[in-house]
Amino acid sequence: MQLWASLAGVVALAALGNGQITKVNDFNAGPTKLGMYVHVPKNLKTPAPIVVAVHHCQGSAQGYSTETKYMPLADQHGFILIYPNSRSSGGCFDVASTATLQHNGGGDSQTIVNMVKYAVEKYGGDSSRVYTVGTSSGAMMTNVLVGAYPDVFKAGSVYSGVPDGCFAVAGATATQDPPGWSNNCANGQNIKTAAQWGDMVRSYYPSYTGPRPRMQIWHGTADNTLHYPNYNEQLKQWSNVFGLTTSKNTSNTPQSGYTQTIFGDGTATTAQLVGYSAQGVGHSVPQHESMDIAFFGIA
Template identity: 45%
Template sequence: MHISAYAFCGMATVLATANGALTRVNNFGANPSNLQMNINVPTKLSDRPAIILALHSCGGTGEAYAQSTKYNALSEQKGFITIFPSTKNDNNCWEVNTAKGLSREAGGDNQGLANMIKYTLRTYNADASKVFVTGTSSGCMMTNVLMATYPDLIAAASCYSGVPASCLAGSPGASPSTADPRCANGQIIKTQQQWVAQAKAMYPGYSGAYPRMMTWHGTADRFVNYPNLGEQLKLWSGLHDVAFTRNVSDTPQRGYTQMVYGSGSKVVGFSAQGVGHTVPVHEVEDLKWFGL
């Protein structure tokens, strides 16, 4: 597939970036794929602050994602820390299809991202029970991967226009931008049991709780097709053992349908009627979901 279809898709050394709200952090821990860590620490930092890791789309950067979203402005109001990492590999797409990228502590992008979180927890005495991940397109795909490979590190996540963890697996030698297009085209359809088994195989032996998931998708998405919403919901409702209970129309706005699983405290989806790639970020809804 052509890249256009994935365009969705010690003391640390701290250096200033072009975006004044962010600083660059080096030496945050093992960084096998040479990712870039950009962090925003608000002027009025909470005691035991929460952390939000926000992941850009293919072709993007952490700095650009920080500027296009409202998380940093909201952090100044609420006192949480934001991390906006960048990958410069594979057209700035996150590594979500390789064996090492879909495993724990195996040298993938997910390992470097986990170490950014661990560094921030140590450095700022942050609250380990309030670590959250969000992402758009390729960033949503990596959000799914992090939830499966580092579930013990993440409390909850929000996800915009992505695919389930491991959906892009099985393309040996292919990078995310050249992977088998069947996943993005919404043609990888599996049973809930199959998705759950694949996710559990990404962190064998783990028996703890998985992060809470809120995921958004547009019905008119032609880059990462709409069936991927249903496949994500199969995966996370299976891992949380909650069944679909109801739809809520025009929530949180006209044309959006909230899809509630169980009590709605662990898994929810949002179907955006007529919206393409990507669903606009709903930062306020994300913070409600995170409990911030």
Template identity: 45%
Template sequence: MHISTSVLGGIAAICATANGALTRVNDFGTNPTNLQMNIYVPSKVAAKPAIILGLHYCGGSGEAYSSSTKYNSLADQKGFINIFPSTKKDNNCWEVNTVKGLSHDAGGDNQGLVAMINYTIKKYNADPTKVFVTGSSSGCMMTNVMIATYPEVFAAATCYSGVAAGCLAGSPGASPSSANPDCANGKVIKTQAQWVDQVKAMYPGYSGSYPRIMTYHGTADNVVFIPNLGEQLKEWSGIHGVSFTKNVTNTPQSGYTELVYGDGTKVLGVSAAGVGHTVPVHESEDLKWFGL
């Protein structure tokens, strides 16, 4: 009996999903920038599962970020679903610099990423109040953009070694190496009010709350320099209306310092002494921040 390759491929995809492998989703809805969706569904999915959107670094891919982090093994334990998308443009860097990419529903990468989330919520009866985003380097830059342009979609965010939403606005490329060097070099310094105005302008008319954010940066980062941590914290503490309260040293590990804003539940920075680009992903800390 002859079975077509397309049928075999379909069977393989079904088996892969059942066994909790990373699988491709080709038709998830609006996809203006031709992103690639990869999803990890554990064999035992929680009732109303949470979703984590994991965003790769420049030159990376969803598959690479999936395999280099522990989110999938944690999903196996806890039953949440991971989405690891890929962008194939601008050296595989996310669109964090254009007008459409820094706007709500304007045809940027961000719109395609939200379509992936909406597809997952519908297909797996996921909990729309438990959608989270994280990423490293360009993925951290995009994490900041996602919570600025689609704040209603996400409950919380974590990210590693990125820049404030809007820092790269108007730059010709989205890569730290090809985009506005002033931003990556930590020379785009704004007032808190300027950052808040920039975020608000990305989604005019939005009056709801914004996601909680915890963001890490290494003091020895010579690709995306450490002043970018302060600018992110300036931006999001302004959005949340919280002020710096204290440093907590050697947390979550030796050499790391937490920069606590307000009561520490909405905005948290982590400075990693002597760490370069990028700060290693701290998955268990992410899950604590997400409440998973």
């Protein structure tokens, strides 16, 4: 049985390493009906890091794989890419229900975690090096994933998102279509203290006492979809979760018009929390893929 399982794994990797993403037809772990797509490089050295890349509303796994440039980096550095695919009518992920916010509560977040488990078992992924990145709805889900599953993810990079729990809607369910929507949150009107935001994260997995995933946050000042106040609210939230009280700003970094903020000790690639405010940039901030991978410690 072990021999057949090993041979099946080799055949699967050979079929996947084709420079494209591949739909995983036998993933059915649920609990929600997200599609699972992967990119597994040829000649993968296992155990390999895993990066979960989560698309935006009106998007798809296939679209996000070509809009972004993570696949060439995966081929270069040898990591597995997972692209969850929303099946809702608007292409958004559920970040509004209690189920998806809570650790092992169900919802899209738990389905994505089950995709990670699948990649560990089937492709030789390294469960100790799992990361997530997302844009807009995918950014909101990235915050939810690192909040509810700090035991799974080691770092996240968020492009134009909102704080973990900000989008919660009373009565929202994990299977409703479209997922719940919070105008107050989207418009940047959910303003809380850092401690209040931090308490929300801690409440989603109250028994957890281990290390928290490192976070990188990107947001444009001209964002009229998930408004700019959400940037500062995210930084307040994660700085409280990490217990960080000091920060340092650097203008025109990594490019003109961007302001980098590093919280606590460390550099742009080693600090627990790093923010990037993009002057005049709307929704959403262009992906900085190489910086994401460097922040994750893969490159």
